[in-house]
Amino acid sequence: xxxxxSGGGLxxxxxxxxxxxxxxxxxxxxxxxxWLRQAPGKERExxxxxxxxxxxxxxxxxxxxxxxxxxxxxxxxxxxxxSAKPEDTAVYVCAARHWSHATxxxxxxxxxxxxxx
Numbered sequence: 001x002x003x004x005x006s007g008g009g010l011x012x013x014x015x016x017x018x019x020x021x022x023x024x025x026x027x028x029x030x031x032x033x034x035w036l037r038q039a040p041g042k043e044r045e046x047x048x049x050x051x052x053x054x055x056x057x058x059x060x061x062x063x064x065x066x067x068x069x070x071x072x073x074x075x076x077x078x079x080x081x082x083s084a085k086p087e088d089t090a091v092y093v094c095a096a097r098h099w100s101h102a103t104x105x106x107x108x109x110x111x112x113x114x115x116x117x
Contacts, residue, residue: 001025003108005094010114011084019079021094021108028052028070030099033077035068037090037113047092050077052099062088084115 007019021033034049048068049057056068067080077094091110098105 001106003094003096003106005092005108005111008092008111008113010116011081012117013084013086013115015084015115017081017084017113019081019092019094019111019113021077021079023075023077023096026096028072028075028077028096031096032099033068033070034095034097034104035077035079035092036095037088037092038110039087039090042090045090048079081113084113086115089113089115 002024004022005019007017009017011017030052032049032051035047036044037047038044047059047062048066050068050070058066065083070077091112093110094108095104096106097103
């Protein structure tokens with residue numbers, strides 16, 4: 001069972017980036033995926049979540065700018081980041097949980113996102 005996050009990098013303020021979270025060893029049919037981030041010196045922050053049925057949720061700080069989506073055929077969840085801000089700079093991680101569980105069961109490694117000119 002593995003979650004592989006990718007797509008991070010350097011983006012200018014106002015720019016866009018798409019993160020991917022690829023799952024292996026299990027299917028996403030009954031799984032919700034969340035994105036969380038942690039900036040240096042700050043606590044980990046929840047960013048977004050997509051349920052197994054496709055319902056989406058966003059932190060207020062990213063609402064209207066980020067879009068989470070899933071492609072079950074590719075076993076992958078995406079986080080489209082638009083209108084990036086310097087405060088979005090962080091290590092982004094994805095995590096998976098069965099729809100019936102209250103906490104995450106699996107965690108991926110992080111991918112660094114840096115928003116800077």
